[in-house]
Amino acid sequence: MPRVAGRHRVVVVGGGFGGLQCVLGLRRVPVDVTLVDRQNYHLFTPLLYQVASSLLNPSEIAAPLRKVLRRAPNARFRQGDVVDVDLAGRRVVLADGAELPYDDLVLATGTTTNFFGNSEVAQHSLGLKTLGEALQLRNHVLDCLERATVVSGDDERRTLLTFCIVGGGPTGVEYAGALAELVRLVLPHEYPEIAFGAVRIVLLEGGERLLPMFAPSLSAYARRELERLGVEVRLGELVSSATDESVTTRSGTSIATASVVWTAGVRPEDLVTTIPLARGVAGRIEVDERLRVRDAPGVFAIGDIAAARDRRGDVLAMQSPQAMQEGRYVARSIAAGLAGNTVAPFRYREKGSLATIGRKAAVGQIGPLRLRGLLGWVVWLVVHLYYLIGFENRFRVMLRWGWYYLRYDRPIRSIIRAAEGSGSGARPQRE
Ligand SMILES: Cc1cc2nc3c(=O)[nH]c(=O)nc-3n(C[C@H](O)[C@H](O)[C@H](O)COP(=O)(O)OP(=O)(O)OC[C@H]3O[C@@H](n4cnc5c(N)ncnc54)[C@H](O)[C@@H]3O)c2cc1C
Numbered sequence: 001m002p003r004v005a006g007r008h009r010v011v012v013v014g015g016g017f018g019g020l021q022c023v024l025g026l027r028r029v030p031v032d033v034t035l036v037d038r039q040n041y042h043l044f045t046p047l048l049y050q051v052a053s054s055l056l057n058p059s060e061i062a063a064p065l066r067k068v069l070r071r072a073p074n075a076r077f078r079q080g081d082v083v084d085v086d087l088a089g090r091r092v093v094l095a096d097g098a099e100l101p102y103d104d105l106v107l108a109t110g111t112t113t114n115f116f117g118n119s120e121v122a123q124h125s126l127g128l129k130t131l132g133e134a135l136q137l138r139n140h141v142l143d144c145l146e147r148a149t150v151v152s153g154d155d156e157r158r159t160l161l162t163f164c165i166v167g168g169g170p171t172g173v174e175y176a177g178a179l180a181e182l183v184r185l186v187l188p189h190e191y192p193e194i195a196f197g198a199v200r201i202v203l204l205e206g207g208e209r210l211l212p213m214f215a216p217s218l219s220a221y222a223r224r225e226l227e228r229l230g231v232e233v234r235l236g237e238l239v240s241s242a243t244d245e246s247v248t249t250r251s252g253t254s255i256a257t258a259s260v261v262w263t264a265g266v267r268p269e270d271l272v273t274t275i276p277l278a279r280g281v282a283g284r285i286e287v288d289e290r291l292r293v294r295d296a297p298g299v300f301a302i303g304d305i306a307a308a309r310d311r312r313g314d315v316l317a318m319q320s321p322q323a324m325q326e327g328r329y330v331a332r333s334i335a336a337g338l339a340g341n342t343v344a345p346f347r348y349r350e351k352g353s354l355a356t357i358g359r360k361a362a363v364g365q366i367g368p369l370r371l372r373g374l375l376g377w378v379v380w381l382v383v384h385l386y387y388l389i390g391f392e393n394r395f396r397v398m399l400r401w402g403w404y405y406l407r408y409d410r411p412i413r414s415i416i417r418a419a420e421g422s423g424s425g426a427r428p429q430r431e
Contacts, residue, residue: 007032008338011092011102013082013271015042015065018303018323019108025331027072029338034100036092038081040065043131044388046320047397049171052134053178054142054410060396062131063389082109085275087296104334107285107293107301108327109272111318114265124242125262128171135416137261141179142415144258145186149193155256161199162257164247166239167264168205169212170355173222175261176203177358180229182410201231202255204247206238206264211363213317213353218363221372225357239264266318268305280307281315289345291330300333302326310348320387321351354380359405 008031012019015037023035041062050056069075080094085105092100113129115122126140127133141163148160165176183199203210203226209219210226210233223233237249239260248254268283278286278294284307286294291308293299302308303323307315316322329346336343352366354376362380364371371379381401388394403409 004030004032008103009034009101010104010106010334011036011100012106012108013037013092014108014110014303015039015068015077016108016110016303016323017320018110018327019106020065020068021324021327022106022108022302022331023069023072023075023327025328026334027074029074029331029335031074031104031334031338033072033075034078034102035065035069035075036078036080036082036094036100037065038079040077040079041131042068042389044393045129046384047388048128048131048134049175049178051131051412052128052137052141052175053182054138054412055178055404056397056400057412058131058135060393060400061388063393068389082271083274084271085299087275087299090298103298104337105299106327106330107272107299107305108303108323109269109305110323111266111304112269113262114267115262116265118239118241121239121242121260121262124244125166125260128175128261128263129266138412139415139417140259141182142413145191145194146415148198149191157194157198158200159245159256160258161194162202162255163200163259163261164202164204164255164257165261165263166204166247167262168203168207168210168233168235169263170353172203172205172261172263173210173226174356175263176201176226176231177229177356177361180226180231181358184230185408185410186413199230202257203231203233204237204239204249205233205235208235210235211355214355214363214365215370218365218370218372222355222357222363225361229358266304272301272305277301282307284315290333290343291326291346300330302330308346308348316348317353319353322348325349354383356380 010031010033012023012035015035020042023033026033041064044061047061065077069077082092083095084093090102113127126137144160148157151157165172180201187196210222211219240250241248242260246256247260280286285301287301287306291300293301304318333343354364356362360374360377362376364376364379385394
């Protein structure tokens with residue numbers, strides 16, 4: 001459906017899981033859609049840790065938004081950073097000064113890394129939230145291994161070969177497992193200068209168990225599997241400070257390390273903190289049961305930035321199925337509104353949670369069903385392939401996984417110094 005002047009204008013800010021589903025859901029609705037994102041690609045975050053651990057290439061988990069929008073002829077893409085919203089004038093303001101008028105606005109800007117106000121930790125840790133950060137982390141780890149082959153002091157080598165991951169949620173667990181496999185696979189064959197046992201991977205979690213959103217038995221399984229891979233799991237440890245050579249916890253534990261990987265929290269993107277909108281749990285925007293923002297006519301908020309609730313009134317978790325369902329719902333709601341109808345309140349359909357630890361080891365919780373081990377891993381593989389955007393990417397990722405499974409190889413290990421600095425958590429590279 002081509003765009004028509006004077007038609008109802010929908011601006012969607014954020015081409016992540018929620019925003020993209022909203023745009024695609026509107027493709028047959030008589031509206032003109034503008035999708036704004038500071039990046040020109042949709043990022044499949046669940047596989048980001050595989051880019052950081054040398055298994056996948058960035059392009060395999062990043063779908064160009066213009067290519068995706070081929071399926072939506074009534075939509076245009078505008079790359080830009082939204083810095084303000086004029087709620088009274090119904091205009092979105094971009095960093096380059098451009099203004100986009102809207103009749104309906106969908107805010108879907110997701111989250112950014114949360115260092116809980118600890119700027120020292122922010123400065124000295126590596127993030128795993130954006131593609132830039134994943135590449136930076138991959139470079140950094142490979143760089144540490146190279147430098148460990150040439151330094152003469154034992155202390156310095158130990159520091160370079162100790163990797164601390166902060167946060168025992170899915171991202172921390174998945175990255176810890178993948179890093180352990182990378183080290184086990186490449187070190188013995190390619191780094192004769194380094195004794196295999198010299199590498200330490202430490203996972204620090206502030207709570208009492210890993211993967212707190214899963215059943216305790218699955219948390220325990222994840223811990224056992226990580227320990228089998230050689231990861232040291234330390235629970236009840238809250239990080240208080242970090243330098244380029246160490247990390248210290250509130251209990252007084254200090255670990256010499258050149259690598260602090262921060263996966264311990266997220267908070268709403270800065271944009272939503274500057275617009276005067278009601279915010280609730282964890283700073284997320286308060287929305288009603290139709291995902292409309294209170295006191296802001298024509299504005300919807302979806303995904304991680306919105307405090308949408310389930311039937312029991314609990315705020316939904318920050319996960320991609322929630323964001324996608326909300327995006328599709330808002331598209332239906334806008335279409336119904338134009339036709340003079342209303343849709344029933346939003347109801348999240350539970351999709352469950354999955355996390356992988358390593359080869360043939362994953363956990364899954366779908367309603368009352370608990371999955372672990374090989375079965376969990378197979379379900380994890382199928383679900384992630386299914387949701388990855390684009391046939392070509394699915395095919396390439398499947399080939400890489402097959403290669404890895406058969407050949408025990410994580411092949412993407414070139415240290416490429418691309419322009420870095422994706423925002424928070426950008427630790428300066430030491431050459
Ligand atoms: C490493 C990692 C692993 C994850 N693994 C899983 C998983 O296995 N399963 C799962 O369900 N969930 C997972 N998640 C969570 C999942 O990614 C989020 O819940 C989901 O992305 C939320 O979708 P969203 O549309 O709200 O935001 P996002 O998908 O984050 O999209 C937000 C978009 O808005 C853009 N944007 C932000 N601010 C602006 C601005 N001011 N101007 C213009 N554009 C802007 C961003 O560039 C981005 O493209 C993971 C997250 C991370 C970081």
